[in-house]
Amino acid sequence: xxxxxLRRTGAxxxxxxxxxxxxxxxxxxxxxxxxxxxxxxxxxxxxxxALRTRLGLDRSLPVQYFYWVGNVLQGDLGTSxxxxxxxxxxxxDGAETSLLLATVTMVWIVLLGVPVGVLAAxxxxxxxxxxxxxxxxxxxxxxxxxxxxxxxxxxxxxLGWLPSSGYPSVFEEGGISNLRYLLLPSLTLAAxxxxxxxxxxxxxxxxxxKEDYVRTARSKGIRPRRVVTRHILRNALxxxxxxxxxxxxxxxxxxxxxxxxxxxxxxxxxxxxSILRRDYPVIQGVILVIxxxxxxxxxxxxxxxxxxxxxxxxx
Amino acid sequence: xxxxxxxxxDFFASRPVAxxxxxxxxxxxxxxxxxxxxxxxxxxxxxxxxxxxxxxxxHWFGTDHFGRDTxxxxxxxxxxxxxxGVGVVSFALATGVPIGILSALFPRLGRVxxxxxxVMMAFPSLLMALGLIVILGQSVVNAxxxxxxxxxxxxxxxxxxxxxxxxxxxxxxAASSMGASTLWVIRKHMLPNxxxxxLVQASFVFAFAQLGAASxxxxxxxxxxxxxxxxxxxxxxxxxxxxxxxxxxxxxxxxVLTAFSLNLVxxxxxxxxxxxFREMLGNKGR
Amino acid sequence: xxxxxxxxxxxxxxxxxxxxVSDVSFEIERGKVLGLVxxxxxxxxxxxxxxxxxxxxxxxWVRGGSIExxxxxxxxxxxxxxxxxxxxxxxxxxxxxxxSLNPVLPIGEQIxxxxxxxxxxxxxxxxxxxQELLDMVRIPDARLQLNAYPHELSxxxxxxxxxxxxxxxxxxxxxxxEPTTALDVTVQLQVLSLIRELCDTFDMGVLxxxxxxxxxxxxxxxxxxxYGGKIVETGPVERLFNTPLHPYTAGLMGCVPxxxxxxxxxxxxxxxxxxxxxxxxxxxxxxxxxxxxxxxSDDAPTRVTEGARHFAECHFPISRGA
Numbered sequence: 001x002x003x004x005x006l007r008r009t010g011a012x013x014x015x016x017x018x019x020x021x022x023x024x025x026x027x028x029x030x031x032x033x034x035x036x037x038x039x040x041x042x043x044x045x046x047x048x049x050a051l052r053t054r055l056g057l058d059r060s061l062p063v064q065y066f067y068w069v070g071n072v073l074q075g076d077l078g079t080s081x082x083x084x085x086x087x088x089x090x091x092x093d094g095a096e097t098s099l100l101l102a103t104v105t106m107v108w109i110v111l112l113g114v115p116v117g118v119l120a121a122x123x124x125x126x127x128x129x130x131x132x133x134x135x136x137x138x139x140x141x142x143x144x145x146x147x148x149x150x151x152x153x154x155x156x157x158x159l160g161w162l163p164s165s166g167y168p169s170v171f172e173e174g175g176i177s178n179l180r181y182l183l184l185p186s187l188t189l190a191a192x193x194x195x196x197x198x199x200x201x202x203x204x205x206x207x208x209x210k211e212d213y214v215r216t217a218r219s220k221g222i223r224p225r226r227v228v229t230r231h232i233l234r235n236a237l238x239x240x241x242x243x244x245x246x247x248x249x250x251x252x253x254x255x256x257x258x259x260x261x262x263x264x265x266x267x268x269x270x271x272x273x274s275i276l277r278r279d280y281p282v283i284q285g286v287i288l289v290i291x292x293x294x295x296x297x298x299x300x301x302x303x304x305x306x307x308x309x310x311x312x313x314x315x
Numbered sequence: 316x317x318x319x320x321x322x323x324x325d326f327f328a329s330r331p332v333a334x335x336x337x338x339x340x341x342x343x344x345x346x347x348x349x350x351x352x353x354x355x356x357x358x359x360x361x362x363x364x365x366x367x368x369x370x371x372x373x374h375w376f377g378t379d380h381f382g383r384d385t386x387x388x389x390x391x392x393x394x395x396x397x398x399x400g401v402g403v404v405s406f407a408l409a410t411g412v413p414i415g416i417l418s419a420l421f422p423r424l425g426r427v428x429x430x431x432x433x434v435m436m437a438f439p440s441l442l443m444a445l446g447l448i449v450i451l452g453q454s455v456v457n458a459x460x461x462x463x464x465x466x467x468x469x470x471x472x473x474x475x476x477x478x479x480x481x482x483x484x485x486x487x488x489a490a491s492s493m494g495a496s497t498l499w500v501i502r503k504h505m506l507p508n509x510x511x512x513x514l515v516q517a518s519f520v521f522a523f524a525q526l527g528a529a530s531x532x533x534x535x536x537x538x539x540x541x542x543x544x545x546x547x548x549x550x551x552x553x554x555x556x557x558x559x560x561x562x563x564x565x566x567x568x569x570x571v572l573t574a575f576s577l578n579l580v581x582x583x584x585x586x587x588x589x590x591x592f593r594e595m596l597g598n599k600g601r
Numbered sequence: 602x603x604x605x606x607x608x609x610x611x612x613x614x615x616x617x618x619x620x621x622v623s624d625v626s627f628e629i630e631r632g633k634v635l636g637l638v639x640x641x642x643x644x645x646x647x648x649x650x651x652x653x654x655x656x657x658x659x660x661x662w663v664r665g666g667s668i669e670x671x672x673x674x675x676x677x678x679x680x681x682x683x684x685x686x687x688x689x690x691x692x693x694x695x696x697x698x699x700x701s702l703n704p705v706l707p708i709g710e711q712i713x714x715x716x717x718x719x720x721x722x723x724x725x726x727x728x729x730x731x732q733e734l735l736d737m738v739r740i741p742d743a744r745l746q747l748n749a750y751p752h753e754l755s756x757x758x759x760x761x762x763x764x765x766x767x768x769x770x771x772x773x774x775x776x777x778x779e780p781t782t783a784l785d786v787t788v789q790l791q792v793l794s795l796i797r798e799l800c801d802t803f804d805m806g807v808l809x810x811x812x813x814x815x816x817x818x819x820x821x822x823x824x825x826x827x828y829g830g831k832i833v834e835t836g837p838v839e840r841l842f843n844t845p846l847h848p849y850t851a852g853l854m855g856c857v858p859x860x861x862x863x864x865x866x867x868x869x870x871x872x873x874x875x876x877x878x879x880x881x882x883x884x885x886x887x888x889x890x891x892x893x894x895x896x897x898s899d900d901a902p903t904r905v906t907e908g909a910r911h912f913a914e915c916h917f918p919i920s921r922g923a
Binding site for chain 1: 653702767
């Protein structure tokens with residue numbers, strides 16, 4: 001068990017190392033000199049050189065890379081050129097919104113996607129199944145921001161039930177009721193993802209229903225409902241659970257558009273703005289953190305499989 | 316030619332929903348090709364008097380904040396939608412398929428290439444596309460490249476999976492043991508058997524390319540703003556959502572219907588496909 | 602005890618509807634084994650699923666005939682309804698022990714599940730019963746093995762677990778669908794003798810489905826030979842082996858290697874078994890039959906009798922003069 005975890009962690013770290021090189025190279029391919037962005041076009045060459053030396057941008061790329069990695073390992077992701085603040089601080093500021101949004105969205109996805117997927121599968125071939133599958137495919141075909149804008153129009157602008165934008169921190173001001181700021185964004189973000197989980201649950205249930213052991217279960221004389229919950233669902237969810245992991249990791253970055261529509265102060269919106277401002281350290285830091293999150297979640301999914309599926313042990 | 320198309324039509328005749336999707340796609344193609352002749356107004360024609368007017372006989376879908384005819388712009392928008400779709404699919408296939416096949420045929424090379432694909436997949440797709448746009452600069456071609464890069468990985472993975480299966484199948488083994496050249500094996504045995512899984516993958520990629528392009532446009536990093544793409548129309552009209560909600564309706568609807576139709580067609584094709592490959596094609600590329 | 606009369610199982614939609622099993626009748630008696638023999642595609646597995654009430658709807662359904670257990674009509678009753686209505690047990694073991702057990706549940710739980718339904722017991726009582734059943738099918742260390750997962754057991758052990766599950770249903774009749782085909786030869790014999798022994802101990806009727814006439818001659822009391830969805834010959838095992846009436850039965854026996862013949866000679870049946878619905882007129886075996894004459898492909902053969910309980914459907918039965 002320990003060996004397995006260590007091996008998977010090693011593989012994840014190797015991927016992370018490769019990813020950090022890619023990020024570093026990508027960032028330095030971005031045209032435009034951040035020094036001029038910071039100082040403005042009127043800066044004198046002396047000022048430019050001084051700042052370049054201070055930021056270490058005059059050294060060779062490999063040196064800059066190891067310098068960066070060294071700092072990252074000490075928990076220092078650099079300083080934002082635009083805000084003149086540590087990147088870790090900026091990421092932590094956005095993390096609350098992003099993680100809460102992703103969590104609430106994930107709750108919707110699980111609550112809507114799985115039961116409806118099960119319903120569609122148990123009604124396989126009927127109009128209920130065809131209708132639900134069709135709706136799911138439609139939801140997966142809608143741009144999230146389009147839905148978001150109309151939700152704002154209906155529930156915020158017209159009916160005035162919910163706030164249209166922004167999100168004040170639960171910890172700094174207001175209480176848990178601030179979560180209502182996340183209601184519309186989370187539904188917007190959940191729609192296409194819940195649709196995909198629905199389709200996956202349904203397909204997985206239908207696959208498992210064809211298995212020989214389901215026929216064995218029926219032959220024992222247990223009730224159809226119990227055959228579904230204990231034998232079909234349990235095995236079908238194995239495939240779905242791994243999708244939960246990927247989905248959660250993807251939500252952080254997919255939220256870019258949703259956070260923009262609802263003006264939420266999350267990591268996604270921060271990275272888009274930083275890209276437009278050529279704020280290298282922030283882009284670098286945020287992408288590294290997101291990639292890291294993706295790898296950690298993947299690792300957790302892999303490890304959790306050892307508990308969910310007794311067969312994995314042998315392989 | 317007619318004989319080989321026959322089962323294709325029979326198939327769609329038995330799947331009415333997929334047929335509707337197919338018909339819609341044909342309509343879009345016609346609209347894109349014949350845009351010049353079809354539209355009542357040039358898409359750039361400005362009528363300040365008629366700013367933000369609701370749908371009427373003169374302007375079926377209303378007008379935008381410059382008084383430009385939304386219907387005409389929506390029709391022209393289908394050009395870019397098709398261009399993006401075809402471009403992204405071509406790029407993803409042209410890069411992903413060789414990577415997948417070579418990785419399956421040469422396991423050593425495959426380990427390196429597939430490892431690289433894994434690393435690329437660890438990057439959040441939308442952020443990767445945004446980053447590429449910033450590096451390459453904002454243009455239609457670069458938008459295609461940026462979105463195409465995202466689907467390069469999924470296409471390579473699928474091709475790899477299918478190729479591995481095909482390689483193990485006896486006839487390919489037999490062919491290579493008889494001294495057939497690699498190129499011959501690829502051309503005679505691999506590619507013909509890959510057409511249907513790749514066709515399914517292509518229709519899903521085409522669908523998700525529409526959504527990806529719309530997101531880039533919306534963030535102001537997709538097609539240059541002067542081009543009437545559906546995503547740009549949505550981005551421009553966004554601030555008028557309360558004053559002129561219809562402005563956002565039609566371009567958005569076009570995106571939804573296009574992506575939906577492609578998904579319907581892809582799904583129908585997948586259902587008919589060889590069960591060996593069906594499981595490899597999730598409808599989850601994004 | 603268990604009697605199947607004129608069973609017809611159909612599949613397909615509308616005009617494409619075809620009979621996969623047509624007019625099949627047989628009886629299973631307590632303490633006796635009936636071997637149902639045929640090539641793959643002859644409809645023997647479908648027949649067994651129909652008897653079990655497990656036909657995959659809506660692809661397949663019983664179009665005619667009846668299945669009765671001790672006088673109660675159980676046609677198209679799925680197992681859980683049979684339990685509810687107190688119609689007593691038919692249990693089944695399947696061909697693939699590798700895939701017939703749920704991979705994520707310990708085998709104990711899978712046996713207990715059946716015990717609970719059929720005994721109404723729970724908790725420790727049900728678990729003790731499960732252990733008893735494992736002992737009965739000769740699984741060593743039964744108490745420990747209750748917690749084992751299927752993948753930790755060999756194929757033979759898994760098939761024993763399947764038999765334990767079947768016994769938990771307290772069956773009057775047991776259907777075994779090629780239960781040894783997927784197993785090693787040495788294990789095959791053990792499983793076969795276990796089935797025979799349990800049949801005698803519990804006075805169960807057994808329907809043993811196989812394509813292997815050798816297995817049937819070892820195990821069965823009587824035999825029914827299926828071809829193209831029909832039973833073409835049925836009779837007590839020695840009579841059928843000594844004086845086969847139907848050319849198909851004789852052909853099958855020609856396929857059985859006979860080591861006593863010094864040199865091995867396989868006499869095979871030319872051609873291929875018909876697909877369901879392919880032949881609707883006359884005798885279904887006619888195209889492959891060396892004895893066939895014009896009438897065979899036109900008229901359905903009538904039943905011929907050779908002593909009590911030995912029947913065949915053939916125009917020109919062989920043991921009489923041919």
